[in-house]
Amino acid sequence: MKNQPYLRIKFKAPQPGKKHTCPEIVQNIKEQILRHRLSGLRLPPIRFLAHQLNVSKTTIQKAYDELISQGLVESKPRLGLYITPAQKEVQIPSVTKAAFLATDQGPAYLNYHAPPSPKTINLSSDLINPDLLPLQKISQCFRAALANPDLTSKYYVQGYPPLRKEIAERLQKYGINAHPDNIVITIGSQQAISIIFRSLTGATIATENPTYYAAQRLFKINKNKIIGLPLDPFQEIQMDLWAELIQKYQPQALYLIPNFQNPTGHSYSSSELQQILLLSKKFNLGLIEDDWGSDMLSFSEFKPSLRAIGGENVFYLNTFTSKLLPSLRIGYVLASTKNIPSLLYTKSASCLAASSIDEIALYEFLYRGYYDAHLTKLQQALDKRYKFCLKILRERMPANIKWTLPGGGPMLWLEVPRHISLEKVSSKLQKQNIYIDLNQECFAGPPNLHGFPIGYAYNSLENLQKGLEALALALTN
Numbered sequence: 001m002k003n004q005p006y007l008r009i010k011f012k013a014p015q016p017g018k019k020h021t022c023p024e025i026v027q028n029i030k031e032q033i034l035r036h037r038l039s040g041l042r043l044p045p046i047r048f049l050a051h052q053l054n055v056s057k058t059t060i061q062k063a064y065d066e067l068i069s070q071g072l073v074e075s076k077p078r079l080g081l082y083i084t085p086a087q088k089e090v091q092i093p094s095v096t097k098a099a100f101l102a103t104d105q106g107p108a109y110l111n112y113h114a115p116p117s118p119k120t121i122n123l124s125s126d127l128i129n130p131d132l133l134p135l136q137k138i139s140q141c142f143r144a145a146l147a148n149p150d151l152t153s154k155y156y157v158q159g160y161p162p163l164r165k166e167i168a169e170r171l172q173k174y175g176i177n178a179h180p181d182n183i184v185i186t187i188g189s190q191q192a193i194s195i196i197f198r199s200l201t202g203a204t205i206a207t208e209n210p211t212y213y214a215a216q217r218l219f220k221i222n223k224n225k226i227i228g229l230p231l232d233p234f235q236e237i238q239m240d241l242w243a244e245l246i247q248k249y250q251p252q253a254l255y256l257i258p259n260f261q262n263p264t265g266h267s268y269s270s271s272e273l274q275q276i277l278l279l280s281k282k283f284n285l286g287l288i289e290d291d292w293g294s295d296m297l298s299f300s301e302f303k304p305s306l307r308a309i310g311g312e313n314v315f316y317l318n319t320f321t322s323k324l325l326p327s328l329r330i331g332y333v334l335a336s337t338k339n340i341p342s343l344l345y346t347k348s349a350s351c352l353a354a355s356s357i358d359e360i361a362l363y364e365f366l367y368r369g370y371y372d373a374h375l376t377k378l379q380q381a382l383d384k385r386y387k388f389c390l391k392i393l394r395e396r397m398p399a400n401i402k403w404t405l406p407g408g409g410p411m412l413w414l415e416v417p418r419h420i421s422l423e424k425v426s427s428k429l430q431k432q433n434i435y436i437d438l439n440q441e442c443f444a445g446p447p448n449l450h451g452f453p454i455g456y457a458y459n460s461l462e463n464l465q466k467g468l469e470a471l472a473l474a475l476t477n
């Protein structure tokens with residue numbers, strides 16, 4: 001009750017050389033209560049109002065007594081004086097009556113990324129077990145960031161310059177011709193996707209079907225028309241069909257995840273990448289490459305990105321969150337010089353800037369060489385888990401179940417024959433506290449796959465085995 005809000009009172013200035021009288025104070029408070037139908041608020045303490053008006057406490061006490069007598073104010077024992085509740089409270093209109101975004105997704109979808117708890121097994125989580133993350137080194141870098149003189153009151157709209165330089169140097173090693181001025185740091189790569197598509201509001205966008213579910217959300221919010229290009233991770237991409245769809249619908253841009261595609265784990269072959277560049281040229285199609293996953297894959301240095309072979313017109317985005325610490329929300333976009341002003345305009349409108357502390361700490365992490373050392377260890381650990389998962393799948397799954405072979409990383413796609421109801425499988429598993437993700441938001445158009453992701457990076461190996469064995473049984477019966 002101590003934090004109950006006080007009535008804030010405005011008083012007209014008294015006559016020159018005079019002080020407010022008790023009747024004037026009563027009249028003033030009364031008018032404000034009645035005119036604005038205020039109710040339930042606490043009157044300010046006597047000493048406070050006496051100080052505000054420069055009158056004696058006795059004057060205020062008398063005014064309050066008068067307000068009690070008039071029934072406008074009541075005394076609550078040990079709590080103070082409160083405005084008597086009005087008969088009818090003012091109803092605030094709901095903001096949803098205005099043009100607030102309407103969504104048919106329940107709040108359950110907000111928990112989609114919730115990490116598995118010790119009692120439950122989330123078989124579809126793409127998160128990485130905290131034991132594999134370099135928490136101690138990150139905390140050292142945060143200590144260094146706090147002592148860094150660059151951490152002044154200003155913030156960096158485009159991102160901390162030395163961090164952009166580190167990232168550019170990293171990208172050069174991967175064959176990407178990047179300049180720090182062409183990099184915009186974002187709050188996770190999710191914001192990179194967001195600011196790119198904000199700049200493309202209303203445009204027609206082609207994307208893989210299925211694709212990253214939260215990119216789809218942004219397309220919807222931005223009123224982009226979506227053209228789903230069917231991606232079957234068990235076959236070569238049907239480039240002729242893609243070309244046909246692109247010719248028919250004339251999208252302005254193509255959003256792709258060519259390395260470790262989410263949710264299938266598919267990585268494009270060089271010939272597929274080349275064909276995409278040809279499509280881009282032929283149909284004047286902007287390319288947006290989301291490279292969120294390549295750092296998690298061993299040997300990714302041998303898988304050049306679309307940006308590396310396609311040049312500066314390909315928007316390239318990447319992130320440090322998933323592999324370093326999901327709560328360290330830092331990603332970036334690399335764009336051509338002519339697109340930087342628009343990205344900065346959109347970013348600054350959405351958040352002004354990302355947290356400089358985080359940016360400086362990440363800079364330290366890269367500069368000290370911790371990131372490369374961490375990735376080597378992480379990739380080995382993920383490879384081991386991947387192989388473990390494949391072994392159980394091979395040993396336990398019925399013959400009609402197939403899965404993708406992403407070669408490492410945190411997850412693969414398990415494909416199930418259409419006659420098996422995924423909902424039934426899911427509810428059988430839920431009874432054992434095991435969860436699979438049947439979120440359909442990843443489909444850009446009619447679902448052309450019938451399955452779900454299997455994550456092997458988060459759960460303990462024991463729980464992973466338990467979950468997969470239960471899944472195999474649920475798919476058999």
Ligand SMILES: Cc1ncc(COP(=O)(O)O)c(C=O)c1O
Nearest residue numbers: 188189190212262292319321331
């Ligand atoms: C394909 C893809 N892009 C972007 C993101 C966003 O990552 P973050 O915002 O955590 O950097 C994710 C997250 O899982 C993803 O899977």
